[in-house]
Amino acid sequence: MVSTIRTPHPREKRIIFKNIDRPGWTNDIGCYLHDGGYEELKKAFTMKPGQIVNEVKLSGLRGRGGAGFPCGVKWGFIRPGGTKPVYLICNADESEPGTFKDRYIIHQDPHQLIEGMIISCYAVNAQLAYIYIRGEFPEGAKILERALAEAKEHGFLGKNILGSGFDLEIYVFRGAGAYICGEETGLIESMEGKRPYPRIKPPYFPAALGLYLCPTIVNNVETLCNVKHIVRIGGAEYAKMGKPNNTGTRLLCVSGDVQKPGYYEFEVGAITIGELINDICGGMKPGRTLKAVIPGGSSAKVMSAKDRYKLKTKQPDGTMAETEMGLEDIPIDFDSLAAAGSMAGSGGVIVMDDSRDMVWALNNINEFYAHESCGQCTPCREGSLWMKKITGRMLHGGGVEQDTDTLKSVADNIAGRTICAFGEACAWPTQSFVAKFRDEFMGTAHKKGNGNGSTNS
């Protein structure tokens, strides 16, 4: 077991992760206050809630959970002066394979999250908030509970916080091992004591109908932490970090076949995939070459190192022009990765080298989605299982030549036909792996198949 102290790379810009692995840093409120903690909360109370919403809109902050939706716009859906109570839920159900950032905020800097949450609650006038933390973070739940008690002792929670007249309680809610609870309407159903079956859309946002059918804001841990910093420097200043429409910093979690995997924080779009792998993560393992990257958690479409990607980029004279580039030249930001046919998603970058069998990799991913499908919609419940069975038999003997096309056909019939985005999340890996590595899939079906399509390996 390796040491858990990790030194930041000189090219990083640490804002959210400023205190992670910081020498002498502890996760108690004393340390946080000594470092100027809760000053932004005091500043927030000098502002009107609407002003804070405007600053967040100005900042361009986009959600860090996966979908990248503008946070200020989401908050703007809450109409001030409504008659129903408003709730805020922090989505700390971090479960997307490849993603491991919220864990460190929760364990090492819980008060940053809590301060961000209190400010956010004040902005949207939520007087009751919850942190939905995944069940597999038992220590994290205890740390948050202790931190919330500390915050309450110091008057940052409870009635009439710091004399502002604003009341707020925050409680911890533990999940129990179901990935689907990361989907915000599934999360809300889970919090209502039901099976976490995602809700039918519309309404598209819980801001319209959320917890107990009241307006509810659900934000990711990293997103809520950003709010504190937006209040500190102002939305306009925050928007200067990163690139237009891709502002601020981003936590990137790198795993797989690189020399130095780990978590890093950069201005959005400041580095390319190649720089991340070669300069920050020490390059590929000795004698190995890059084969594929999954850039935003396992749901993001896989990208092949062999392909060329066409992206619109800004030229020195300000005009936009289409540029063709290799995988390693693509900047890591929301828009560039979307233009390249994948997504920045949750910031989980999984790197695979030339030793990796793509059928094996997809089968692993398919097992995950088959296990995690909530079972509410038939295409996803059945399709995710079929995809797993097909890649499984291709690997273990029993594959047939048509398997590659069958996989694509099953995936194509899931995406767009389900209540929630899990349908896309489980279809995109199969669609992209098969499209990008078709020869390998065909080869595996041929080589290992016994031609009878049996799943009894």
Place this chain on the structure above:
Amino acid sequence: MEIPAELEARIDQEITHFPISKRSAALPLLHLIQEHFGYLEDEAIEWIAQKLGLQPINILELVTFYPMLRREPAGKHHIRVCRTLSCAMAGSYELLDTFCKHARIDRQHNGHGAHSLKSEDGKYSIEFVECLASCGFGPVCMIDDDFYESVTQEEVPQLLEKYQ
């Protein structure tokens, strides 16, 4: 099934976190009861339902849905090994095998993905779980509530030694 006064006080406290709907306390109560008794027997399910003014099926349907809730006791120490891609690339399948070998868990007739397997003496149970969110430092595992990163097969005997 006897609910000790101290536990019931914690349960009552938990219910206050949900002023709008007691039903929201269903999952928190299941956690509290499972932590105390180790698993959820029928009586526990009925007790929670009654406590929250619900039908037992409202509780049972949660127990059968959530992977972390169990209807029978786990081993004295419960091991969770992450199965998902980054950990698998770092050797989690081999790690699971090594744990099974040293914990004397026979998975001869159970494939990977079998829900939970126990050693004959009941000391250990093991489970292959989905992503534990520490993908850069795989393979990772949990033993009871403790979390371990970059676990090598060589470390398994000394790790198990800590959990007697």
